[in-house]
Every structure is written in structure tokens, then in C-alpha cells.
Amino acid sequence: MNRPTKQNYQRPTHIDDFPVGPQFEAGHLADTNAGWRTFKPVIDHEKCINCLICYLVCPDGTIIKTETKPDVDYDYCKGCGVCAHECPKDAIEMVKEQR
């Protein structure tokens, strides 16, 4: 699937190499963003029927469609739990993050 991926952003070291105004190539993800997650969704692929409701309701687009069952992009998932709440098969469990 065509998803933007995290790219290595080389911070300019000279002002002439700085973007002219706040304009830059689109879809350039310079960083991950999942630091505030306290619970993470874990999909039980045995229970999952690939209905993709989680994919539709995820406010951050972090559920990844695959050939078989969906996966979670933990680099960007904020742990809101909407997917777990909406799953008709209770196939998603919110598991406390261990740090």
C-alpha cells in the first residue's frame, strides 16, 4: 500500500538550504509520533474477520491493510482505543505499554 514512510530529514546547516517559507515536499514524515500512548491495540488475528471497521474508524490512519489481516503502525498509533471499542468481534485488546 502507498503509505508515506518515515524519511531521514537532513536539517540544513546553511540558511541558503532552508526551505523558502514554510513550504516543503508533501508526504515527508520527518519523525515518529506515538510517545503519548499508554495502551496499545493488539489485534488477535485468530478472532479477526478482516471486516476493516478498525481501518475505517482509526482517526490517525494507523491501521494497515495487508493481504490477510490488518496490522497496527505503532510508530504513529496514539492508543486512543477507538478500534478496540468498535471491533465487532472483540479481536482488539488494549494492552498497557511496558516502559
Added chain:
Amino acid sequence: MKKNKLFISGDEAIAIGTKLARPHVIAAYPITPQTIAVERLSDMVENGELQAEYMHVESEHSAISAAMGASAVGARTFTASSSQGLVYMAEGLHYASGGRFPIVMMNANRSLALPWSIYGDQRDSLGLLDSGWIQVYAEDAQEALDMIIQAYKIAEHPKVLTPIMVNIDGFILTHTYEMVEIPEQEAVDAFLPPFETPNKMSFEEPKNMGFSSQPIDNTEFKYQQDRAILYAHKIIEQTDAEFDKAFGRKYHGMVENYRCDDADQIIVTLGSICGTTRLIVDELRNQGEKVGLLKIRYMRPFPEKEIQELTANAKAIGVLEKNISFGYEGTVYTNVNSAIAKTGKRPYLKNFVGGFGGRNISKDDIRKMFTTLKTQEKTENTVEYFNLNVATDERR
């Protein structure tokens, strides 16, 4: 070659200058005394004389927002406002300069409420000096027309990419009629090539535009913006010289030196009042007085070096402005005084403040200012409100 001349108002001169620059998008909301300028442009679009999109927006805030959207993807864009409309745009002014969108705007200098006044002074634009726009002040309708054409060339320069506000005094310039020479369209086309934006909207190079920044980047963006507007100094001079070559008229770039070289007393001012000051300089020169006029054309970038050089041998300098920064002094004076202070010289300096809300500044007012400068009259305050209609002494 026969020259095409028209007897038109300053507003009409602005409209014709804009038409000749061939903007793609005009987004403006009418306000006295700018109205005629945008009415004429609207007519030109309606009758097909000008191939442009005229956006009838519901406010000045929308006008600048629409202009930004168009400019951001490479359209040559024009807007115009005045006074209350300009301050209503204020949020967008910072947006446009920070986004590096080379919009050209005409501002009809007019007083700000309260008390409500539709008449002229320069408190509107000078109060927005820090909005990141290049600001130029025209003395007459011809300069107003010519500056619209020059403004696009300066604003769109790839190392400048900064919006420009062309200021003309409300009513004094917007509504009075003068003979104005109209440049040929072919000559303007040759002088002003199409705008090439670095941010063209395309599938090949999709852009994320107008994004936010974190503390790690914000200072660099602001530094870059400041550097671009300082660099414009050079492009302003270069553009004026090229304009002279193409059209046979020049405005001397950042400032005009009118008989300052050996002057003992100099009045520094901007806008239409330069015309009256010029007459008094000639009159006093004929009487043997060594006086001069330093006409500020650009307030941003500020002509620091030019002011330092032209006032180097003067004994007294008066800054005349239709503006006050309440609680201190006129903003033009603050800027001029800062430039002179850096030289280490301390000539007699005076800030003549007045002409608010359309009050006329007469020849006699200017004669009196030169007398004050010559006698170096000792006064309690640097700021002098000239021509007040009431006594201001302490009542017992």
C-alpha cells in the same frame, strides 16, 4: 514617439498600473478612499479588457486570504485596501509575508477609528510596519502607477519573495486628477516577465504548504524573512534603474535627494506632502536659504545608509509625518533618529506630527518648520504637534 497621457485620479492610475501588470487574480473589498481603484479593475475584468479572476470577497480578511491562496501556487495577485480594512487584514499580512507570497497591495492611507474618519493620514500602514511587508509611499499618481509595475518585479524576485504595499495618500492622491503617462502594454510585458513560483501546484512535485514550526526552526524562518527584505534594497535600486531605461522615469530607489547636498536644514518626509515641501524648498532656496527635502520612498526595507549619508552635514533635521505612536513619538522619526544616532553625530532633531484625519498641511506650516529648524528653537519635547486649533498650556 507620441506619449499616451490620461487625466486621471490616483485610484485610476493604480487600476491601470495593475491592469498593465496582468494579474491572474484580484481579490479585494471596497473601502473609501480605495473604492475607485477596485471598481475600475472590476470594470476591466467585466468588459474583457483584463483577463483575470476578480474575486468578490466578503471582507478584507477574506481578500488577503484569497490572494494568498492564489499567490501560493504561482498566480500574480493583487489586492487593495485602506484604514479599517487594512487592520482587519492584519492577521493575513503576517501570514502572507511569512509564507513568502509576493502579493502586491495598494493601500489608500486613511485615518483609523475612533473617532471615525474617512480622511487621510498614515497611521494605518505605519502601524503595520512590522508585518513583514515591503512598504513604499508614492508622491503622485504617476509614481503610484509606476510603482505597481515595479512592485511586482521586486516582490517576485526569487531572492525577495516578499509582498509589497504601495501606499498613496487618501483623497490627496486617490481622488485628485493629474496628467499621467500610460506605459505601452508591450513595454510592460518586456519589463515584467511572468511570475515563476518555487511552489507550483503539481502532481509531479506535491508540496506541503504553510506548515507550522517548532522552536528548533522558527528563528531560522524569521531570519530568512528578514534577510530577504534586506536583500530587496538592492533589487529596488536595480528595478528602478531598469524602469528608467525602459520608460524614461526614475524615482531614485530608496529615497530621493532633493537639494540635500549642501543643505543646513532638511525635512525628511514621505507621501504626497513631499510635493508641497519641494515647493517650499525651492522658494527658500531662491531666498538664499540652504534647505533640502529628503523624500523617504521605502519604509521597509529602511533606507538607513541613504539617510545617514544625506544628513551627514546638516545642522538640523525635521521629520514630518501624519502619524504618532501614542505615548512616544512618530514611528518615522524613531527610525530616522536611530539611523542618525548610529553615526555618532547629534544634529538638532525635531518630529513634526500632524495632518491627522485629513487636516491639510499648508505651505505656511512647512515654512514654519524650516524656521524652527533654522533657529533651532529649544522646546521641551522632540515631538511637535503643528497647527493645533487649541491652546495646550497648563491651566491654572
